[in-house]
Amino acid sequence: MKSTTPMRMRLIPVAVSGLVAVMLVAGIVPRLHARAAQTHQVDEQREPLVSTISPKQAPATQELLLPASVMPWADASIYARTSGYVQQWYADIGTHVKAGQLLASIETPELDAQLRQARADAAMAQADYRFANSTASRWQTMLQTQSVSQQDADAKTSDSDAKRAALQSKQADVTRLQEMASYQKVxxxxxxxxxxxxxxIGSLVTAGGAPGLAGMPGELMHIEQTDRLRVFADVPQDDAASVKPGSAVYLTSQQYPGRRFPATLARSAGAIDPVSRTLHVEADIDNRDGALMPGAYAELHLALVSPAPELQLPASALLFRPDGVTVAVLGRDGKAKLKKVTIGRDFGIYVEIATGLDATDRVIDNPSDSIHDGxxxxTSTHA
Incomplete structure (x- = not known):
């Protein structure tokens, strides 16, 4: 019993020392790992890893997509040119008609009576002129034999001239009423x-299109020419210089997915609208198959050709700084260099760089907002 006690007493310090060593190891090792991770993180922050891209040539042609309005080649409101009652109409909505085809007839009893009276007045004036002209001729003959005075002969000649003028006036009145009567046929x-x-049938219409009944707009019918169509669109000011009349364009419509309607850019306004800052253009399209309807919405596709395309970069490579658009370039010394650029055409995820960029530059993609010169x-290079 006595010999075991001193041995136990000797083992206690050894156990305590081992326990202290284990506790020291358990506390030091995590700290060492944390310090190593911190050192690694600091190293990475000191020299961030970036990827670089090379600028590529921008395409010479860019498609511009614009909302467009489809309108008829010609449209006209048809009004009555004479007053009366609609006797019959011959074309309803949706009817395809030819030029000169009868659309409606108007009954004009008052005009018919006026025309008869005007013709009678013209006949009376004709008779008066014949008598006055015959009398003037006789008096001129008698004047040669000194049977009548010069004054009396001149009076008869003047009366004949007056009767002729009255006849011409009556004939003009007949012509006017005949012209009005011709408008009985619309x-x-x-x-x-x-x-x-x-x-x-039976509707009252008045000359000039004034409403004849309450609620009537005055317009008898409306006609539109649809075998050819006009397409109107507004080109943004930045692209206006690239739009040339005579160039081929095409239309698309949601009604016909995947179908292209060829058209020709016929004319432009030639001036920028100061309100919308756009150029109003018009395209002509053949619509003999009747696929497109006037008044419909469509999309106009224009191919804009650049005579001297520049370099392009993805939009992710741009930095928008207070002093302008900037790109970060990786120099040969492995340090960043910021270059101010100007943007040209916009291709969506890519943009054309008009100035400030060289083809040999290694541009940093997705640069940090805090990146600075030097x-x-x-780096890891991407194509």
Whole structure:
């Protein structure tokens, strides 16, 4: 028993020393790992890892997509040119008509009576002129034999001239009323389709299109030419210089997915609208198949050709600083260099760099907002 006690006493310090060593190791090792990780992180922050890209040549042609309005080649409101009642109409909405085709007839009893009276007045004036002219001729003959005085002969000649002027006035009145009577037949001014009909049999219409009944707009019908169409769009000011009349364009419509409607850019306004800062353009399109309808919405596709395309970069490579658009370039010494650039055409995820960039530059993609001139970097190059 006595010999075991001193041995136990000797083992206690050894156990305590081992326990202290284990505790020291458990506390020091995590700190060493944390310090090593911190050192590694500081090293990475001191020289961030970046990827570089090379500028590429921008495409010479860029497609510009614009919202467009489809309008008829010609459209006209048809009004009455004479007052009366609609006797019959011959074309309803949706009817395709030819130029000169009868659309409606108007009954004009008052005009007919006026025309009969004017013709009677003209006949009376004709008779008066014949008598006055015959009398003047006789008096001129008698004047040669000194049977009548010069004054009396001149009076008869003047009366004949007055009667002739009265006849011409009456004949002009007959012509005017005949012209008004010809408008009893309402005809189509050009080939097209009737889109509006506002009258029915017995409706009162008045000359010049003034409403004849309450609620009537005055317009008898509306006609539109749809075998050819006009397409209107507004080109942004930045692209206006690239738009040339005569160039080929095409239309797309949501009604016909995947179908292209070829058209020709016919004309432009030639001036920028000061309100919208756009150039108003017009394209002509053949619509003999009737696929497109006037008034519809479509999209106009224009191919803009650049005579001297510049370099392009992805939009992710741009830095927007207070002093302008900037790109970060990796120098041969492994340090960053900031270059101010100007943006040209916008291709969506890519933009054209008009000035400030060289083809040999190694541009940093997705640069940090805090990047600055002379910053040391580690690189991995991307194509």
């Amino acid at each position: 005809t189509a001014p050009f080939d097209g389709v009737i889109t509006v009909r506002n009258v029915d 910053e040391a970097l580690r």
